[in-house]
Amino acid sequence: MPKVEEIANYAQTSAQKIGIEKFDIYGSLIDETSAEVFGGKPKQVEAANRSTVIVRVWNKDNLVGVTTTTDVDALGLDLALKTAYEASQFGVKENIPDFSPEAKAPTADIKIERLPQAPAATLIEKLIAAEKTLMDAHPAIVAVPYNGIGQQDVERFYLNSEGALRQESRSYASIYLYTKTEQEGKKPRSAGAIKISRSLNNLDIDGCLKEAAKKTISHLDYKPIKTAQYRVVFSPKAFLSLLGAFSNLYNAQSILDKQSLSTPDSLGKQIASSWLSVYDDALYPDNISVETFDGEGTPTRRVPLIEKGILTGFLHSVGTAKRMNAQPTGNADLGAKVSISPNYYHVLAGETNGESLSLDKAENVVLIDSVQALHAGVNALQGSFSLPFDGWLVNNGELTSIDSATVAGDFLKLLESIIFVEPEAEVTPRGVCPRVWVDKLSITGE
Incomplete structure (x- = not known):
């Protein structure tokens, strides 16, 4: 991917030529390699390079047009800006989106390394060895039908016509192992584990094996439970x-759409036991997929959602924050329309009684x-x-x-x-x- 400064120059040149005064662009590029095995042999090996670029353009009537492209060169951005500009005449006239007021604010100073990827052959070798080790852990384990190992490089950027420029990249690797058992007179049982790390060298494959084996063996002698x-x-x-299934509880867009268990007046009310505190914390130190800004360019942060059982915050985009007289929280996903999602949960004990x-x-x-x-x-x-x-x-x-x-x-x-x-x-x-x-x-x- 070109540097964000180069992309901004391409976009600014095209915008001036077309007559566009206001625009923003968010993009991501994912380079990944993954493998699956079965019976000691490769089952599937994939390598992919995917890019998504979202372009928004405001016309002179302040209506917004949105388009997507996979190209960030001068020709691709020129075409995307033209398409978005043409689409802007059909833009919504209520709750029109705008730039984030924090699009140029400093982001968290977090060093995110992009590490070199290992060859696909190395992935296959490690996964075959893991499959064999897991099947040898107990006679009842006859297969590991669901397994995978992969590595990803992710690059993201955001820019707008007012001079906002952001770009970051990261790497991570992951493995999952799920078993199948067979015992005479017993139903097949399954269990598994997932591990994720910043690189293949640091990936806890041994820990994944031990957890999957321990859970599988513990499920062999099952019994019915009384209702x-x-x-x-x-x-x-x-x-x-x-928490994820009921995230509408603190999703500001869901609340405004009346598709939530909360209302705007729910803030400050006791909704849970005082034992519970929940935060959305994209910057948590152990978050492998840390992101320092969202799709609108807003810096991510630690957002208190529930503190000692009291609903203390909502997740906001720029649009919902404006409508609810709040600040954007760095949880916006840019697309044909702006959506909101949690970044990374942090659950801990709130008020304890000893x-x-x-x-x-x-x-x-x-x-x-x-x-x-x-x-x-x-x-x-x-x-x-x-x-x-x-x-x-x-x-x-x-x-x-x-x-x-x-x-x-x-x-x-x-x-x-x-x-x-x-x-x-x-x-x-x-x-x-x-x-x-x-x-x-x-x-x-x-």
Whole structure:
């Protein structure tokens, strides 16, 4: 990708020629290599170079036209600007988007390295070795049907006609391993793990193997669970899945569209147990996919969403911030229209009462490792969910895998029913989060 200064010069020259006074451009380029294996042989190897550039143009009536392109050379930008300018006559006349007031403000001073990628042959070699090691971990593991290893280089930039210029790049690598078991008289069971790092050399493949094997083996001797209400402990991955499924709770665009569990007046109200605090923190030190600015050029930051159970903030774009008399938070995604999404969750204990709970001493507690079917089992507008899950029944530290079961409830009631947030957090690709204890939830077994 050319330097952002070169792209800005191309765009400025084209804009002057066309007669465009106001425009902005956001772009990203992804260079990735990935591999999958099966039975000790390569199953699929892919290499891709993808680019997306979004161009917005304001005409003399302040209406906006938007187009996308994959070219950032002079010819590609010239065509994109012309197309966006022609489209601007059909632009929306209400809540017209504008530049971010922070598009030229300093971003966080974070050193993000772009590291060289390893050859595809190295990826295949490491994944074949991981597959063999995992299958040798227990006689019941007969395959690792879902697996993958990959590496990505990502470059992003933002510029506008008022002189804003931003560009950053980063690298990361990832691996996932999911097993399949077969035992006589037993259903096939599956479990897995995911690890992510800034480079292939630092990727914790051994940790991924150990976690996948441990979970798989723990699910072999499964038993049915009685349908009842149980005290439930959510793993970091499971709790973050629920937070993401109900993110309309603090998404300002959803709130303005009346597609949310919150209203503009919800700020400052108690919506959860005082045990819970939640932040959106794109700049968290262990966030491998850290980004210092969003699609509108706004610097990212730590945004308090829930503090000690009180709803303290919303995620904003430039447009929603203007309509709600707030500041943009660096959560905008640029496209045909501007959308909003969380960057990276940070969940931690809020106000504690000195109580401490432990699975080593717990009785008849359900530990949920992961939830499935979020696309079908969540009604985000009503706040309800009914989701199949993988997990264990825990008695004094002894884990018994649970046969097919679902967990159901109301998300707001779940937040109110949190009785403990453990002090030790786990870093995941989606956020950093500890295990979260909820007093009573409905579990339906077979």
